[in-house]
């Protein structure tokens with residue numbers, strides 16, 4: 126699943142490609158239309174395909190930004206502002222192309238679900254192999270309250286204090302630390318890959334109870350997460366599973382991961398262990414992480 130660095134990679138390439146352009150028309154895949162007809166909410170949330178197409182016609186993209194793991198398209202039509210919020214789910218990808226043939230990777234081309242035909246003739250295309258992604262057209266963030274409940278951006282000054290306060294609260298102190306740091310209310314944008322790496326760097330066992338880690342060590346762990354996220358942003362993210370930026374490129378952070386997906390500990394050579402924590406598989410070194 127794309128985490129903050131991968132979404133940042135998409136936004137950095139999508140922003141310049143989309144800003145200033147206007148949507149002439151939109152095309153929604155048969156799969157989505159059928160799913161909506163069966164009252165399932167595949168990708169398009171809280172809106173019918175017909176209404177989505179109608180509302181997107183004539184929208185100008187002002188800019189594209191990232192908030193946690195979400196992509197925000199800031200839009201304007203007839204002087205009114207809108208927000209198209211995109212979450213990539215497990216395998217969503219955006220492409221800015223002249224024609225659909227330019228989406229060269231078959232697995233994405235076979236799963237194109239939304240096409241924005243731009244006034245200049247180009248296309249903005251959303252493909253999603255497993256359809257866990259989301260597209261939500263709203264007026265502003267407060268129209269979808271979960272967006273307001275997200276932790277501050279990890280690079281913002283108040284993020285560390287927010288983390289220290291929440292991780293000491295009744296709700297989190299008995300939870301495994303890995304589950305706490307992957308919770309978007311506590312830290313924005315940190316998923317399985319970067320949580321695994323930060324805990325290994327800090328020598329902390331992923332199942333350790335949050336409240337059993339001293340405040341000082343929790344502060345260090347937070348800084349370690351921020352450092353890893355920053356490194357990963359610089360490396361263009363990790364090309365694990367189906368992450369691509371809009372040019373179809375993946376990042377190189379996977380070459381620098383030391384624990385995620387590893388069979389042996391790079392420090393002591395021990396066989397790593399796997400355990401399910403908070404519904405996700407956690408890899409750790411039984412000797413180096415306590």
Ligand SMILES: [Zn+2]
Pocket residue numbers: 390391392393394395410411412413414
């Ligand atoms: Zn080890």
